[in-house]
Structures are given as structure tokens and as C-alpha cells.
């Protein structure tokens with residue numbers, strides 16, 4: 001059994017008074033320290049699955065456990081980073097990073113050293129006294145990542161955290177997230193619909209198919225240099241995932257007749 005273990009997970013939402021299956025029979029084991037990307041077309045249930053693992057949603061049947069304990073609600077040991085940064089506009093960069101330390105009741109005298117470490121790690125030392133409105137989108141997302149890391153979570157759940165950023169900022173942050181999360185040995189579950197992003201980040205890519213959301217395939221990514229997006233091995237894996245992604249997008253209705 002994995003550190004995060006999803007067993008026969010099934011999720012229904014009500015639509016027009018009828019139950020609609022969003023996730024069907026999902027089985028997935030994630031090991032401690034693994035970086036997993038959930039990749040799939042729109043509506044394949046990536047966010048629903050992430051939210052169920054993070055405790056924001058309950059599965060309709062089946063189970064999700066973390067370290068052997070059933071997930072029933074969000075916990076302080078796990079943090080979630082969303083696309084919209086979630087920064088408090090009236091607090092500076094430092095003070096936003098401190099937010100998580102406050103909720104974890106880290107003693108006040110220990111906080112400056114922790115904030116200092118993570119503000120530097122995400123390259124915002126020069127902007128530590130600025131307010132969110134004075135930061136670019138990429139800088140704001142760096143703050144939310146620093147805030148997530150600062151509480152030293154066991155698991156970081158990320159739901160398309162780079163979705164709103166321009167291409168260059170996105171590439172830089174992909175490389176940084178990959179480096180930082182590996183250095184810190186974090187277990188990460190990261191939702192994306194960007195194939196290249198998944199190759200850069202993931203130890204394994206879980207490709208989901210839609211209608212209903214289910215696991216199409218799981219592809220390991222064994223790259224020595226993840227930052228070289230032009231290497232033959234990078235392109236090979238990207239193409240392989242692309243093929244699976246295309247298959248996941250095709251209508252599989254014949255299997256249900």
C-alpha cells in the first residue's frame with residue numbers, strides 16, 4: 001500500500017437531479033517523496049481527485065488513505081496551492097509566508113529564520129517587504145509556494161498553480177518547483193493539462209481519461225536532466241505521453257454499450 005493510497009475510488013455529483021459519475025474506479029499508490037502529475041483533458045476529474053486526496057471532497061465509495069489513515073478532512077500536515085495564489089493583500093511577502101506558521105502555532109521567535117530560508121529559496125529576498133499588488137503573477141505564485149513549503153508539510157497538493165502565468169515565467173517556475181521539491185524531499189501531487197510541464201516535474205505521470213474520469217495509464221519519467229526540453233529522451237517521453245493523452249481524449253463510448 002502506498003503512502004497515499006486510492007482504492008476503487010468512485011465519485012458522483014448530482015446534475016439535474018441525477019447522479020453523474022465523475023471518477024470511476026480509481027486505483028493509485030503514491031510513495032513518500034514522489035512527484036506525481038495528474039494529467040488529463042478538461043473534465044477528466046483531475047481537480048476532483050486532488051480535492052479528494054487533500055480532504056476537501058469525500059469519495060462516494062472506495063477509500064483514500066494517507067499513511068494508513070482514511071482522509072476525511074483537510075489537515076495541517078498537507079498543504080494545497082491553487083492557481084489564484086490565495087495571498088492576503090494587506091500583508092507583505094514575509095507576512096504572507098508567516099501566515100502558515102501562525103496557523104501551525106510555530107513559536108514567534110522561530111519564524112524569522114524559517115521565513116528567511118524560504119523567501120530566499122524562491123528568489124524573493126529583494127521583495128520581502130512588498131505587498132501582493134506590487135508583485136507580478138509569477139512572484140505572487142512564488143510567495144504561495146514559499147508559504148506552503150515553510151510549514152514543512154508532508155505533502156503538497158498543487159492544482160494548476162502555474163496556469164495563469166506567461167510561458168517564460170511558467171518554464172522558470174517549473175524548473176524551480178522541480179528542484180526545490182526534490183531538494184526538500186516532498187511528496188507532491190500536481191494537477192496539470194500541460195504535457196511538457198508533466199515531463200519536467202513528475203516522477204510518474206498519471207494520465208486520466210474523461211467521461212467518466214478514470215486512469216488511462218501511468219507513465220514513469222526517468223530523466224537525468226529535466227531542464228533540457230530538447231534532449232532526445234525528453235522528446236521521446238513527451239511524445240509517448242502525448243499519444244496516451246490523445247487516446248484519453250477519444251470517445252470510448254463503445255466500451256459501455
Ligand SMILES: Nc1ncnc2c1ncn2[C@@H]1O[C@H](COP(=O)(O)OP(=O)(O)OP(=O)(O)O)[C@@H](O)[C@H]1O
Pocket residue numbers: 013014022040041042043044045046047048049193
Ligand atoms: N461540486 C461539483 N458539483 C457538481 N459537479 C462538479 C463539481 N465539481 C466538479 N464537477 C464536475 O466534475 C467534472 C470534473 O471536474 P474537475 O474540475 O475535477 O475536472 P478537471 O479534469 O480538473 O477539469 P479542468 O481541466 O477543466 O479543470 C466536471 O464535469 C465538473 O463540471
